[in-house]
Amino acid sequence: MRKPADEHHFTMETSGMHLVGFWLHVLLLFQLSGLGDSASKDIVCEPITVPMCKGIGYNHTYMPNQFNHDNQDEVGLEVHQFWPLVRIHCSPDLLFFLCSMYTPICLQDYKKPLPPCRSVCERAKRGCSPLMIQYGFEWPERMSCEQLPMLGDTDRLCMDRNSSETTTLSPPFPKPTPKGTPRHRATAKSAPPQKCDRECHCRGPLVPIKKEAHPLHNRVNTGSLPNCALPCHQPYFSQDERTFTTFWIGLWSVLCFVSTFTTVATFLIDMERFKYPERPIIFLAACYLFVSLGYIVRLLAGHERVACEGTGDQQHILYDTTGPALCTLVFLLIYFFGMASSIWWVVLSFTWFLAAGMKWGNEAIAGYSQYFHLAAWLVPSVKSIAVLALSSVDGDPVAGICYVGNQSLEGLRGFVLAPLVVYLFTGSLFLLAGFVSLFRIRSVIKQGGTKTDKLEKLMIRIGLFTVLYTVPATIVVACLVYEQHYRPSWERALACSCPSERQRLGMGPDYAVFMLKYFMCLVVGITSGVWIWSGKTLESWRRFIARYVPCRTRKPPVSASSMYSEASTALTARAGTAPTGTYHKSAPSSHV
């Protein structure tokens, strides 16, 4: 009986000692810490320091806010991203809504949260969300209106104006500036408002030639006014349009240069590959190489140095000149090689007609190549010499190049328009005749059961190249017709009407027509590259590189390389012979 009692007593005593020890420690620490320690996280009001949110109606806020911003510097960085939206005044409630979310109101005597009401959020969203969407932003999800209390909710108080104001309609988003506005702005700026003077005289921006010592005295007239010159730049086009013209011409001329340079280089490394009737394409590309070079020279030298004369207010476009070297250089590059390319196109269509329509072989056509070269280089030479002799070179106020016919309708019609029309017409006739012959041959061959894949492929390529040339050429002719038809009225309007009236009546050239003309002048050079776009080109270049690299090292492999070259030559010759044989075979069928 005594033993259990003693054991129980021992257990209780031990337990008591444990408890006393532990809780004495706790009690002492409690006393040491002091009862006044306020560890609860009370909201601390601080003055609003975010510049955007000062003066919105309350002055104190607390941090962190609902977006976990620790201080007002972080708030300022983010909320100021909305400043452009606030400035545009898409909604009178936006600023208050943003600030009540980012810098929430802090009241000393009201400790519950006090967010903006749902109605404030919806008004701001209705006014500003369409504008944000135009810029590619959605209304932020974490500022959705559904999570905010309704006005009048007794459990959750919120902030809103007591009287409901009419919502401001979303302001119309400013549309892109219409095409005519820059011209109007430039015109309005250059011409102070004054009564519209309809008397014809040499007024700005035209350049009067007053001194008798001036080289152009009694030699130039604009709009039938004597001693009146056009300014350096086209007066109907704005500065933005002039800048874009430079970019436009630069873009296409560089592309043309790259494409034609590639074509010519490919021809030079593998001449055997390009025979008549396709060979004229190479010479056509070479001509466009130099035409693009002419435009590039203008880009490097600048509009004023190439196409203009004089200084300051007296600067005017070049008239009937043969003197300046830059002007002559640009003229020769663009006019001579441009006309040569047209003649090479005629040669191409003629040789194509001989091959397809008259059944000539490529050897027979090649036999006349000297005559082709004579015609292609001699005719433009004669015309260029004539232009220079007649002092018909003048400046182009739009493109900034020197050409013929810019200031003289006779020059434009005689030296530019007429030759282009003749060449286009002649070449088209030859091509059409060739196509008719090919279609006839194809139908005959098909009746014989022979495959016509190769012939059809050739027809497709010729047809494609025809379209790639005739369409741009036709468009250039159309633009020139438009220009020569309306230019007198444009010049007369400059002399006899004021800027506001010109703009109101829509006088003046169409900017797009000129851009189209310059593009079409150069696009043929770009598209002429399609003729060399094939696996053969890669083979040609690979062979060229393989032949070139071993030559540097004088080693026994040279002989091996030579053998390989001989083999390649043999293969090439054999490949060259096969088409001839095939073509020869088709002749008897056609004959039959």
Next chain:
Amino acid sequence: MNFLPNGICFYLSVAICWFSSRVDASWWYMGTLGSQVMCDNIPGLINKQRQLCRQHPKVMQAIGAGIKNWIGECQHQFRTHRWNCNTMAREHNLFGRLLHRSSREAAFVYAISSAGMVYTLTRACSQGELENCSCDPGKKGSSRDAKGAFDWGGCSDHVDHAIKFTQVFIDAKERKERDARALMNLHNNRAGRKAVKRFMNLECKCHGVSGSCNVRTCWLAMADFRQTGDYLRKKYNNAIQVVMNQYGTGFTSAYRMLKRPNKNDLVYFEDSPDYCIWDHESGSVGTGGRVCNRTSRGTDSCEVMCCGRGYDTSRVSRTTKCECKFQWCCAVHCRDCQEEVDVHTCKTQS
């Protein structure tokens, strides 16, 4: 006449030097030996606890500052209960003899005190009040949740560090004994520590143009301690009565039909008293003078709270703020409402 002022200056100089020397000596003594004096004067600490106390004086300060928080939470959880987690300042320990008995209430107190210490230390770490701990170093790089990818940033609460320290400090004494009560305390302490870790919130900050949330920086933060208190209160309601197994190494349920306790359950050995009357032996202070709810059906009803002894009713006038309205811009105006309510108080035992 000339000699007198010089003499006064001389004596003043000597006096000033003497006083300064005395002050310096006092501060020197306090600064170097303060923590040692404090730790040595806490009775009941074992050597390991005193050693930790001397090594980490700031930790001890933080623990002391946090006691009020978890005691307040305990009193909140049991505000409608006969036993309301009251403390008695006049006794040597906070809860009197209540903790002598291995009851449910003792289990809850041990659990919530451990949880409170973990909570306090973690908070002190994150706020930079302690020198040898900081934010959770494991939270680096990127991760993702239901809303998408995010980068770790900010200061994630380093709960594991606090749990480790709390375990070493509080459990040091219990591990020296291997009796049933020590095992019970170890179990409930661990349950309390783990409870804090269950309530970690991922909080994020958005970075993006015009309020969008293209990039998020997130950190883990402890939830409010109330959630831990609510959780432990549920564990108290479902606490399991256990007995020692025959090997003395663990628990088994006191009733075969009940489940065995897992690591998250609270365990106790003895049934609780009814806490109706003042009883020195059981540590019960009785419910005399407690406020009860006449219309309630729960533990705070007058019938249950007063143990059938009846209650006194008195009328009290109370002023509250009501009908709050927001006035543009910007103030909140409330009306003062007077209301008279009946307050019922349990009769004391006769």
